[in-house]
Amino acid sequence: xxxxxxxxxxxxxxxxxxxxxxxxxxxxxxxxxxxxxxxxxxxxxxxxxxxxxxxxxxxxxxxxxxxxxxxxxxxxxxxxxxxxxxxxxxxxxxxxxxxxxxxxxxxxxxxxxxxxxxxxxxxxxxxxxxxxxxxxxxxxxxxxxxxxxxxxxxxxxxxxxxxxxxxxxxxxxxxxxxxxxxxxxxxxxxxxxx
Amino acid sequence: xxxxxxxxxxxxxxxxxxxxxxxxxxxxxxxxxxxxxxxxxxxxxxxxxxxxxxxxxxxxxxxxxxxxxxxxxxxxxxxxxxxxxxxxxxxxxxxxxxxxxxxxxxxxxxxxxxxxxxxxxxxxxxxxxxxxxxxxxxxxxxxxxxxxxxxxxxxxxxxxxxxxxxxxxxxxxxxxxxxxxxxxxxxxxxxxxxxxxxxxxxxxxxxxxxxxxxxxxxxxxxxxxxxxxxxxxxxxxxxxxxxxxxxxxxxxxxxxxxxxxxxxxxxxxxxxxxxxxxxxxxxxxxxxxxxxxxxxxxxxxxxxxxxxxxxxxxxxxxxxxxxxxxxxxxxxxxxxxxxxxxxxxxxxxxxxxxxxxxxxxxxxxxxxxxxxxxxxxxxxxxxxxxxxxxxxxxxxxxxxxxxxxxxxxxxxxxxxxxxxxxxxxxxxxxxxxxxxxxxxxxxxxxxxxxxxxxxxxxxxxxxxxxxxxxxxxxxxxxxxxxxxxxxxxxxxxxxxxxxxxxxxxxxxxxxxxxxxxxxxxxxxxxxxxxxxxxxxxxxxxxxxxxxxxxxxxxxxxxxxxxxxxxxxxxxxxxxxxxxxxxxxxxxxxxxxxxxxxxxxxxxxxxxxxxxxxxxxxxxxxxxxxxxxxxxxxxxxxxxxxxxxxxxxxxxxxxxxxxxxxxxxxxxxxxxxxx
Numbered sequence: 012x013x014x015x016x017x018x019x020x021x022x023x024x025x026x027x028x029x030x031x032x033x034x035x036x037x038x039x040x041x042x043x044x045x046x047x048x049x050x051x052x053x054x055x056x057x058x059x060x061x062x063x064x065x066x067x068x069x070x071x072x073x074x075x076x077x078x079x080x081x082x083x084x085x086x087x088x089x090x091x092x093x094x095x096x097x098x099x100x101x102x103x104x105x106x107x108x109x110x111x112x113x114x115x116x117x118x119x120x121x122x123x124x125x126x127x128x129x130x131x132x133x134x135x136x137x138x139x140x141x142x143x144x145x146x147x148x149x150x151x152x153x154x155x156x157x158x159x160x161x162x163x164x165x166x167x168x169x170x171x172x173x174x175x176x177x178x179x180x181x182x183x184x185x186x187x188x189x190x191x192x193x194x195x196x197x198x199x200x201x202x203x204x205x
Numbered sequence: 206x207x208x209x210x211x212x213x214x215x216x217x218x219x220x221x222x223x224x225x226x227x228x229x230x231x232x233x234x235x236x237x238x239x240x241x242x243x244x245x246x247x248x249x250x251x252x253x254x255x256x257x258x259x260x261x262x263x264x265x266x267x268x269x270x271x272x273x274x275x276x277x278x279x280x281x282x283x284x285x286x287x288x289x290x291x292x293x294x295x296x297x298x299x300x301x302x303x304x305x306x307x308x309x310x311x312x313x314x315x316x317x318x319x320x321x322x323x324x325x326x327x328x329x330x331x332x333x334x335x336x337x338x339x340x341x342x343x344x345x346x347x348x349x350x351x352x353x354x355x356x357x358x359x360x361x362x363x364x365x366x367x368x369x370x371x372x373x374x375x376x377x378x379x380x381x382x383x384x385x386x387x388x389x390x391x392x393x394x395x396x397x398x399x400x401x402x403x404x405x406x407x408x409x410x411x412x413x414x415x416x417x418x419x420x421x422x423x424x425x426x427x428x429x430x431x432x433x434x435x436x437x438x439x440x441x442x443x444x445x446x447x448x449x450x451x452x453x454x455x456x457x458x459x460x461x462x463x464x465x466x467x468x469x470x471x472x473x474x475x476x477x478x479x480x481x482x483x484x485x486x487x488x489x490x491x492x493x494x495x496x497x498x499x500x501x502x503x504x505x506x507x508x509x510x511x512x513x514x515x516x517x518x519x520x521x522x523x524x525x526x527x528x529x530x531x532x533x534x535x536x537x538x539x540x541x542x543x544x545x546x547x548x549x550x551x552x553x554x555x556x557x558x559x560x561x562x563x564x565x566x567x568x569x570x571x572x573x574x575x576x577x578x579x580x581x582x583x584x585x586x587x588x589x590x591x592x593x594x595x596x597x598x599x600x601x602x603x604x605x606x607x608x609x610x611x612x613x614x615x616x617x618x619x620x621x622x623x624x625x626x627x628x629x630x631x632x633x634x635x636x637x638x639x640x641x642x643x644x645x646x647x648x649x650x651x652x653x654x655x656x657x658x659x660x661x662x663x664x665x666x667x668x669x670x671x672x673x674x675x676x677x678x679x680x681x682x683x684x685x686x687x688x689x690x691x692x693x694x695x696x697x698x699x700x701x702x703x704x705x706x707x708x709x710x711x712x713x714x715x716x717x718x719x720x721x722x723x724x725x726x727x728x729x730x731x732x733x734x735x736x737x738x739x740x741x742x743x744x745x746x747x748x749x750x751x752x753x754x755x756x757x758x759x760x761x762x763x764x765x766x767x768x769x770x771x772x773x774x775x776x777x778x779x780x781x782x783x784x785x786x787x788x789x790x791x792x793x794x795x796x797x798x799x800x801x802x803x804x805x806x807x808x809x810x811x812x813x814x815x816x817x818x819x820x821x822x823x824x825x826x827x828x829x830x831x832x833x834x835x836x837x838x839x840x841x842x843x844x845x846x847x848x849x850x851x852x853x854x855x856x857x858x859x860x861x862x863x864x865x866x867x868x869x870x871x872x873x874x875x876x877x878x879x
Contacts, residue, residue, distance in 0.1 A: 069781035076755050076780075080829065154830055 021202040022112050025120060028194030029108035031187040032127070035060045035101055038183035041138065043164055045074070046176040057182065058138070061098045063088045081162055081173075082153025083145055093137060100130060108195070120199035127192045139166050243684055244694035246273040251714070254646050254707045256659060257316045257330055258680075261701025264311045266332060266343065271646070271657055271707055272682055274696030282341045282350045283311030283334045287797035291350070294799055295773065295808035296728075299504040303355050304491040308337045314363060314703040315430075318345075319413070323370035323435045323651035327712030329413045331366045331375055338362035340375055340406060342413055346718050349497075354415045357492035357512055358385045359402050364428040364444060366406065370435045370651070374418065374473065375406040376442045378428025382451075385422070386490065395453040399425035402514075403444060405473060414496065419480055419513045421524065423469065424577045425451055427460070430535050430601075435651055436542035438560040440474040443545050445533040449576075461551060465528035465584070467576065468536060468547055470563065472523055479520045485513040500727040502805065518578045525567065526576055528584040530556055535601035535642075539610065539625050540651050544589060546610065548599040555599050555612065557628065559589035590628045595621050600641060601704075603648030605655025605685060611648075613640035613660060620660050620683065622690060634690045636681055638664040645685070646707035654709060658683040658690065661702045668695055678702060719783040721804030728806035730775035735759045739858075740851040747772045747849070753787035753801065754779040755828040758821070761836030762857060765849035768842055772811040774821075778803050788824025791838065798824050813840040 039057035046053040055066035056074060063071060063086065075085045088094055104127055111119040146163025155173075162172055169178045246252055252270030255277070260266055264284030268277045285292030285301065292301055292309060301307045311334030319329040330343040338359045342352040356362055356377060365377030382399040384390055390398045401423040406415050426446035434441040449466045452459035479485070488511070495506045517524040529536075530552035537546045545558040566572075566586040573581045598616030605611065610625050618639050622632040640660040647653040660683065665676040677697035684691045723733065732738050732750040738759045741748045747770050752759050758776075766772055776789050780803035790798040791811050799807045813819070822835035841847040850857035 067782075073782045076782075154833075 018205055021117075021120065021198040021205070022115055024194045024198040024201065025108060025112050025123075028191045028198065029105050029112070031191035031194060032101060032105055032108065034187035035184040036098070038187065039064070040134075040182060040184040040188070042178075042180060042182040044178045045077075046178070047174045049174075059094075060101055060184065061094050063091075063094070080153065080155045081157050082150030082155075083162060084148060084150075086145070091141070093141075097134070104130070111195075115202070117199050117202040120195050120202055124192055124195040124199060127188075127195065131188055131192065135166070142166060240684075240691060240693040243691075244272045244274065244682060246270065246275070251710060253710060254654075254657070255710055255713055256644065256646075256705050256707040257318070258661070258698055258702035258705040259313045259316050259332055260699055261314070261678075261703055262312050263700030264313050264334070265700065266313065266316065266330070267699050267702070268348065269680075269696075269698075270710075271659070272694065274680065274682060274694050276699070278348055279699060280343055280348050280350065282332060282343065283313055283339065283353075285309045285797075289800035290797050290807060290809065293797035293809070295810060296503045296806075299506040300350065300353055300495045300497075302493045302495055302506040303337050303339070304357070304493060304508070305337060310336075311339060312336050313341075313700075315365060315367070316704055316706045317366050317368040317375065318706045318708055319372045319408070320368055320370050320650060321372070323439075325647055325650060325706070325708045325712060326372075327708060327716065329372075329408075330706075331368065331408075333362050333365035333377065335361055335363050335380070338365075338377075338379075340366045340377065340415060342415060344413070345713050346716050348717075351497040351499075352413070352415060353493075353495045354406060354417065355492040355494070356404050356406070356417065357490040357509075358387070358420070358488075359383070359404065364431050365404075367431040367433055367442070368408075369433045369442075369473075370439050372408045372410065374433075375408060375415065376403065376431050376433060376444070376471075376473075377406070378403045378423075378431060378444050378446075378469075380427055380429065382425035382427065386488065392453050395425060396451050399451075399453075401425055401428055401446075403428065403442075403469065403471065405476065412499075415494075417492070417509070417512060419476065419485060419515055421471065421476065421515045421517065423517070423524070424579070426467065428469070429533070432536055432538045432545075432649065434538055434542050434560065435540070438538065438542040438545075440472065441560075442469075442471040442473055443536050443538065444469040444471070445529060445536040445547065447532040447534075461532055463531075465530055466532055466549075467526040467581065468529045468533065468545075470525040470527060470582070475523045476515055476520070479515055479523065480513065484519055485515050488512050488514055500725075502721075502726075502728060522567075524579050525563075526579055526581045527558065527563070527587050528573075528581065530554065534599075537602040537604075537610075537649065539604050540606050540653060542651075544625050546602045546612075548602060548612065550598050550600060550615070552599075553594055553597075555592040555595055556584075557589045557592065557625070558587045562589060563587045592623055592628045592630070595623060595630055596633065601643055603643055603645045603658070604653050605645055605648070606653035607655055609655075611643060611645065611658055611685070611690075613643045615639050615641065615663070620658065620690060622685070632689050634683065634692060636660045636662055637668055637679065637695075638662055638666055640681075642702075642704040644705040644707055646709065649706070654707075656684070656686050657707075658685045659705065659707070661698070661705060663701075665697075669697055720781060720785075721802055723777075723779065723781055723804040726777070726804055726806060728775075728777075730773075730808060731806040732775065732777045733779075735779070735853070738851070738853070740765070740849050742849050745770050749774045749851075751776045751789075752779050753777070753789070753823065753834075755785070756823075756830035756834045757853065758787075758789070758823065758834060758836050759853040760851035761853050763836070763849075763851045764839040764841075764857060765847050765859075766813055766838055766840045767845060767847075768813055768816060768840060770813060772813065772838075773808050774799075774811060775806060775808045776801050777806040780804070785827055786825045787827055787834075789821065790824045791821035792819045800825060811838075813838075816840050816842045 041058040043056045044053045057064045164177045254271040256269040266280040281291040317331045318325045338356040344351045359379035360383045361380030363380035366375035379401045382401045384398045385400045403421040405418045407418040427448040429445045431444040448460035529547040530549035532551045533547045534550045535548040547556045566582045571583045571586040596614035596617040602612040660681045662679045665679045682694040778801040801807045850859045
C-alpha cells in the first residue's frame with residue numbers, strides 16, 4: 012500500500028504543476044506601479060499572459076496620456092503579438108504536462124522542466140525588449156525632452172523616473188509559473204529516486 | 206399680552222447690548238485648546254459628516270464637511286451658474302423653465318435628504334424654491350441637480366419639501382395664500398377669495414422622479430413649516446400656520462393678534478384613499494416639470510396642465526387643526542414619532558403635543574368647533590406638556606436620539622437643550638447671533654447621530670473680519686456628546702443658509718461618481734473619439750463636434766464661420782480618469798463657459814458678431830501643458846464664401862460627406878437614446 016502511494020507522488024506533483032501553470036490565466040505575471048503625488052495609491056499596470064489591465068478600467072489610456080508628454084509610443088495591447096501567442100504556448104505546455112503524466116518517466120518530467128524554464132527565461136527577456144523599445148524610442152518632437160532620451164522602467168526593482176517612482180516586480184502569475192517548474196523538477200526527482 | 210411684549214423688547218435690547226459690548230472675552234473663554242482639536246481635521250484626513258446647507262437667496266446649496274466646517278462644493282440648483290455653464294449650456298437651459306418662462310434665480314430654504322425606514326439613505330437631496338414655487342432634486346452620486354418640479358397655484362413655497370419616512374412624499378404648503386385659481390380681485394377680499402394649498406409630491410422609489418400627486422385646498426392662512434410623522438405617526442403630516450387672522454397688510458402687527466394660531470394635522474394615508482376613490486376635482490393649470498434624461502444627460506421640459514384637488518369638506522377625517530400658541534414657526538417630530546413640538550415664536554412657552562393624545566382626541570371627537578368645516582382639536586386634550594420659559598423666540602427643534610431636544614431661540618440668541626419627556630431645561634448656550642435653523646446629523650430622523658449641532662445664525666456682526674456692509678452668515682458648531690453643549694467652531698457660510706441636513710460621510714462617499722463612463726455616453730452630439738471630430742454647416746447653424754483630452758482640443762483650427770451664425774460647440778471630454786474636467790471658453794461668447802466632466806458632452810452656443818480670428822481655450826487647469834490647450838476660430842463677413850474647414854495639426858479638412866455621415870449617425874444614436 013505504502014509502496015503504491017510512493018509511486019503515485021511524481022504524477023501528483025506533476026498534476027499540481029500543470030494546474031499551477033493554468034493559474035497564469037487567473038493572475039497577472041507582472042506589476043508595474045507608478046507613484047506620484049497626483050495619483051494617490053499609485054497607477055498600477057498588470058501584465059498578463061494574454062492582456063494588460065490595471066488598478067482601474069482605463070489604465071492604459073491614462074498611462075498613454077501621461078507618456079505622450081515625453082513622446083513614448085502608445086501602449087496598444089492589440090499590436091503586441093505576444094499577448095496572442097503566449098497563451099497558445101501555455102496551453103501546449105499544459106497539454107505536454109498531461110502527456111508526461113501519462114508517460115510517467117523521469118526523463119519526461121526533466122524535459123518538461125527544461126522547456127518551461129527556457130520559455131520562462133525567454134518570456135522575461137522578451138518583456139525586457141518591450142520595455143527597452145518603449146523606453147528608448149521617444150518621439151523627438153515630444154513636449155518634454157527627457158535627459159538622454161531614455162525613459163525605461165526597471166525590469167525588476169524600483170527607480171525614479173521624472174515625477175514618478177516606478178516599481179516593477181513579478182506578480183502572482185509568475186509565482187505560479189515558477190511553482191509549476193519546481194513541481195516538475197520535484198516530480199523528476201522523486202521519480203528518479205523510486 | 207403685555208408681558209410678551211415686554212419680553213420681546215427686553216430680548217431686542219439684549220441683542221443690541223451684546224452687539225455693542227462685543228463678545229471677545231466670552232468667545233475666548235469658550236474656545237479652549239481642546240475645542241480646537243475637536244474641530245480639527247488634519248490635512249489629508251476626511252470629515253466624518255457631509256452637511257448640506259441651503260443657500261437662501263443664492264438659490265444654491267453648499268456642501269460642507271463636519272466637524273471641520275470646510276466648504277467642499279457649491280451645488281447650483283435654482284440659480285444659473287456661469288462657473289460651470291449650468292443654465293447656459295444647451296443641455297441645462299431647460300432646468301429653468303417655469304410657467305412664467307425662464308426664471309434664473311430662486312430663494313432656496315429647506316434641505317431634505319431621502320429616507321428609507323426613517324433614516325437617511327444618501328441617495329437624493331430635495332430643496333425648495335420659495336419665490337417661484339419649485340422643488341429640486343440633487344443626485345448625491347454626482348452632486349448635480351437633475352430635476353426641478355414647479356408647484357402650481359401656490360405663492361412662496363416656504364413650507365417645503367418635507368419628506369416622509371420612506372420618501373413616499375415631499376409635503377409642502379403655501380406661505381402666502383392667494384386667489385386660486387389666480388384672478389384679478391381687490392386685495393381686501395382676502396377672506397373671501399384667498400386660499401392655501403398643501404401639496405403632496407410623490408417620489409419614485411427607484412429613480413427619484415417627482416410627480417405632483419394631489420393638493421389639499423385649505424383656508425387662506427400662511428403655511429410656514431412642516432414635518433411628517435415617523436414610526437407610530439407615519440402617515441401623518443403636521444404643518445404650522447400663522448396669520449389665522451387672515452390679514453393682508455402690516456402682517457407684523459395684524460397677524461400677531463391671536464393668542465393661538467393653528468397647526469394643520471393631515472392624515473395622508475386617508476388622502477390616498479380618497480384619491481383612489483376619485484374624490485378629487487381636476488383643475489386646469491400650468492406648471493413645468495424639468496428632468497435630466499439620464500442617458501443623454503440633456504434636461505427636458507414638460508408643461509403639465511392638470512392638478513388634482515382634495516377638498517377637506519368632501520373628505521372627512523383627513524384634516525384637523527390644533528391650536529398652537531402665537532405664530533408658530535417650526536414644528537418638529539421627535540425620533541419616536543410620539544412628540545410634536547410647536548415652536549410658537551412669539552410665545553413665552555413651548556407646546557409639546559402627544560401623537561397618542563391627538564389620536565385619542567380625534568377618536569373622542571374632543572373638538573373646539575371648526576374652521577371652514579375642519580375640526581379644531583381641543584388644545585389641552587392634545588397637549589403632552591409645556592416647556593416653561595425656555596427662551597425668547599423659539600424657531601426650530603432637532604433631537605439627539607438620547608431623549609433630548611435642542612431648540613434655537615432667535616430673540617434671546619441661544620440654543621437650549623431640554624428633556625423631551627420631562628420638559629426640563631438641561632442646558633443653554635449663547636449663539637452669535639440670532640440662530641434660525643439648527644441641524645444635528647440625522648436630527649430629524651428615527652436615528653440621530655447626536656455628536657454635533659450646527660446653529661445657523663442670521664446675524665454676524667463682529668464674528669469675522671468685516672467685508673463692507675454685507676457680511677457672511679455665520680454657522681456655529683457645538684459638541685453635544687456631553688451633558689453640556691460646547692461651542693467648538695465658527696465658520697462663515699455662503700448665501701443665507703436656512704435649514705441644513707447632515708449625514709454620515711460613509712453613506713455618500715463610496716457612491717460618489719469619479720467620472721462618466723464614455724461608453725455609456727448617449728448624447729446625440731457626442732464625439733466618441735478624436736477621429737470623429739468635425740464641423741458641419743446647416744444654413745446659418747454650425748455644429749462643431751469637438752473633443753478634449755490632455756492637452757489639446759480637436760479640432761483646434763476652424764475656418765468658415767460667418768457673422769450671424771449660430772455656432773454650437775459640442776465638446777466631449779474623452780478623459781476617463783478621476784478629477785480631469787476640461788473647460789471651454791471662447792472670446793465673444795455672451796453666455797458663459799463650459800466645464801465638461803470626463804466622459805460627458807456639453808454644448809455652448811456662440812454667436813460671432815464681427816469678422817476676425819478668435820481664440821478659444823480650456824479653462825480648467827488640466828495638465829502641465831494646459832496653457833497650450835487652445836485654438837482659433839476664423840470668422841468671415843456675412844455672405845462670404847470661405848468654406849468650413851477644420852483640423853488639428855494638419856492641413857484643414859473639408860470632407861462634407863464624412864461630416865454628413867457622422868451627423869446621420871449621431872441622429873440615429875439620439876433616437877436610440879429615446
